[in-house]
Amino acid sequence: MKRWLWLCITAALLCAQPDPEAQWKAFLAWLSARPPDSKPANLIRPYRAELILNGMPPAEAERELERLGHLAFTRPDGAKILWNKVYGGHDPIFVQTPNALLASAILDRKPGKALDFGMGQGRNAVFLATQGWDVTGFDPSDEAVRLAQANAAKAGVKIRAVVASDDQFDFGAAQWDLIAMTYVRSPTARDTERIRRALAPGGIFVYENGSDSHNELLKLFLEFRILRFEDVDAFPDWNPGEKIRLERLVAEKPPE
Numbered sequence: 001m002k003r004w005l006w007l008c009i010t011a012a013l014l015c016a017q018p019d020p021e022a023q024w025k026a027f028l029a030w031l032s033a034r035p036p037d038s039k040p041a042n043l044i045r046p047y048r049a050e051l052i053l054n055g056m057p058p059a060e061a062e063r064e065l066e067r068l069g070h071l072a073f074t075r076p077d078g079a080k081i082l083w084n085k086v087y088g089g090h091d092p093i094f095v096q097t098p099n100a101l102l103a104s105a106i107l108d109r110k111p112g113k114a115l116d117f118g119m120g121q122g123r124n125a126v127f128l129a130t131q132g133w134d135v136t137g138f139d140p141s142d143e144a145v146r147l148a149q150a151n152a153a154k155a156g157v158k159i160r161a162v163v164a165s166d167d168q169f170d171f172g173a174a175q176w177d178l179i180a181m182t183y184v185r186s187p188t189a190r191d192t193e194r195i196r197r198a199l200a201p202g203g204i205f206v207y208e209n210g211s212d213s214h215n216e217l218l219k220l221f222l223e224f225r226i227l228r229f230e231d232v233d234a235f236p237d238w239n240p241g242e243k244i245r246l247e248r249l250v251a252e253k254p255p256e
Contacts, residue, residue, distance in 0.1 A: 020067075024078075027068045031081050036088035043085050044069045073185065076140055076165040083141035087121060094120070095237040098127035099182045105206045105228070105250045106131060112177030115198070117166065118184035122148025122159065129157035133178065138162040138169045166191070171198035180206045183238050186213070192220045199253040210236060211247040224251035 030047060037043050047068065051061035072078040102124055111132035116125040119137030121144055129135045129152060137159060139145055145161045152159045162169060171194050179195055181187065186209060187195075195205050204227065211217065211231070218229055228250040233243045 038089035079140040084143040087143040114178040117181040136160040207249040
């Protein structure tokens with residue numbers, strides 16, 4: 001009898017647990033209905049109150065918001081909605097001029113084929129095209145790609161702009177003379193291998209983003225020739241009003 005009662009209680013508790021995928025879909029529906037806003041935190045943060053309103057304790061709501069916020073940046077179905085809202089907002093919180101590290105990395109380098117990993121509104125892709133590079137860029141946000149194409153037209157240059165996440169885009173093999181990845185996310189070991197395979201011998205990878213790691217980025221690219229590496233406190237291209245810890249890397253694929 002006791003065993004039967006215990007099984008019933010356990011089953012009831014399991015049934016009471018929220019379904020993570022259902023929670024994710026509910027969040028996406030809520031996010032889709034939000035007006036555009038250039039600040040990602042303004043889009044995500046108010047959902048905590050929604051969770052509490054639906055009966056979730058505040059501490060649990062905070063943990064759930066952190067999980068959902070991470071998924072919004074990393075899952076393709078979330079990233080597309082999130083970045084469409086960001087790029088559809090007024091008063092962008094990102095620098096719209098080309099990244100300074102990228103501009104310095106191509107000095108005295110013969111233009112070739114360039115890939116902009118997470119191109120956003122195309123500030124770097126358009127700049128590279130004006131410098132004679134044959135540029136392809138991809139981004140999960142169709143609003144970002146629309147803006148990139150419009151910015152290229154204003155600058156009088158042509159770029160290839162693709163709506164895709166990095167998991168959907170075909171990087172190819174030994175075809176890029178430059179791959180730029182600025183203010184997207186921290187690279188993974190899988191990213192490093194894709195980048196190594198996709199770069200032509202002598203091609204370079206240019207990276208800049210905030211970080212709180214300890215040389216993990218540098219460790220990922222030790223098979224490359226490190227042309228430049230910095231771990232500094234500096235003003236970022238995103239939210240440029242205050243200094244943060246930034247990592248900057250220019251790495252060259254050695255001849256095979």
